[in-house]
Amino acid sequence: MSGTVLITGTTSGFGAAAARRFAGAGWKVVGTGRRQERLDEMRKELGDCFHGAAFDVTDEAATIAAIEALPAGFGEIDVLVNNAGLALGTKPVPATKLSDWKTMIETNVTGLVTITHHLIPKLIERRGVIVNLSSVASTWPYPGGNVYGGTKAFVRQFSLGLRSDLHGKGVRVTSIEPGLCESEFTLVRTGGDKEAYDKLYGGAHALQPEDIAETVFWVATQPPHVNVNALEIMPVTQSWAPFQVARD
Template identity: 45%
Template sequence: MASIQDQIVLITGASSGIGAACARAFAQGGAKLVLVARRLERLEELAQELKQYGTQVYCLQLDVCDRTFVKSALRSLPEPWHNIDILINNAGLSRGLDKFYTADIQDWEEMIDTNIKGLLYITRLLAPKMVERGRGHIINIGSIAGHQTYPGGNVYCATKAAVKALSEGMKMDLLGTPVRVTSVDPGMVKTEFSQVRFHGDVERANKVYQGITPLSAEDVAEIVYFCTTRPPHVNISELIVLATDQASATLVHRYTE
């Protein structure tokens, strides 16, 4: 296992769910963290929690969809935080589960801007420095939805299919450099994901996971950590992880009492 001690890890969408779980996993491994999200108060609470591991944390309030702000914010990182060793593109969301012909176009805009454009803006700024320094690892959090479309998933599935294609393209374009690219593509993970999808409808969100044991954010974070701690000559390009109760994007076994 390769050490990540004192490596600088930038995590987008770090205020909750998989992003926050990754922050905890990498803090325990001795990494230094740049935590990125729109909700600064959540980041600061997390940073306070991570002090128990003795790790250094820099909180950056940032909307990854704002290209101009992304550019200025990353270029103005304090000098000790300039050289990002590991980028975890976790920021992403789903909005709605409607048929495409009745869907809210604003929901489409938000998914496309966050899941595709946000990932591109961040990676485009950080990848050249990784190439220049001769080291780095880009982790894109995709989804089973990028491999298999499901009813009502239309645009969300399309954005995650784009993440899959972008991860493959990045790997091809970085061939010949030591920079690694990994896509970690989970199925059902119990986080705030469904609450966001259903615009805060907690009851409807809870029904998504009713009768099954879904993945946890910590399950996914452990896998991300594993990928980044392989020896430099090993690159885990793509990894699909599902709960035992889930066989595909649409096949789920639910237990009844």
Template identity: 50%
Template structure:
């Protein structure tokens, strides 16, 4: 049974991506730490959705989950590296280094380990890797320090994978959203402060999880001879800032 593996599937982008792909006729493996939420999603999506408990920041958890899928006869033909997080919005000199470590472990080590484990199968299947990056990987902002750096890593990792996988039929895309509401992203960043998180989106026409999900499905639906290297998207209410000038 060939399937698309979506990480971070319990909420936000990941949950919406699972919904959209299943609606389009794909079989989807949804991976996340919170298995209870995956079971609820299974009740909604039915037989085309396979829940698997996985913590991408824990290599042993990733290895165990992939072993379980192999035992079930599930073959991964597509990978959506969606799991990731931001913690804090402090300037670098004021940030908690423990937060930096968590972001690096999850957003860099986690996605690279999972991808590395699946590459032989993806080559056999002439599969597709879609990484969910961010405009933060291109445009710096105060407090974005390590989060932005991890997304810059993901952008370059995607391009380098593309270079190495040339000739295998494996496609690689980096989808880079801008301001996005309707997820737990900012609540996690502000460590449970939902009011502060909501204030970021008040009065904006932010992207929604369904918007990103439609783009992921569209990418999978492109003919095999087309590779979208990068797809950067912002809401119309967001644009570029002038360069900051500090005056003494």
């Protein structure tokens, strides 16, 4: 099976790895991201099967204009991978910035629903697939997760809700929920703090973007009668801790 996949946030991490995975299997890939130069590099790397569309998912007009302007051969989207998203900040409240919270909501929630809403008629027509990148933080709270976890819980529940709404239409929807993964994600979250990045990943044998790309590809290429509803994935080195109890 192959077709056309649109992946948001292809300029790094899961998105870049997923673009390589689909392209390597003969798919046409529409890669989106804010950084035109990274999209140009990917086009050089992957060749004619890749079309880069530079826009910010938080900009509704730019998102819709870019989708409407897809060149011949790239407009018939079979699979939408909603990967663009970010975490900002690791500190618990009150040491959090409202502007960071709003940016996470605008990107992880508003951006994701905007592009999804726009592509749903096409995905119904083509009996397509929607793969949403949520997180283990959608289910498991931790200090400093606050709004990030909230946005990812939205992504998980929105995915399940879409499944219900699209009942009988042959459209498949999956929520992928990765745990600790080594990527630019943590550099962004810590505001570029390389020391924090090294501390987090040192000896942790974290997931790699390729692990998640493989999962996204597997989910999207199941036979048409199979829907993977949700998939939570952690590195072996990550698990849960007991509840915390504050005492007098």
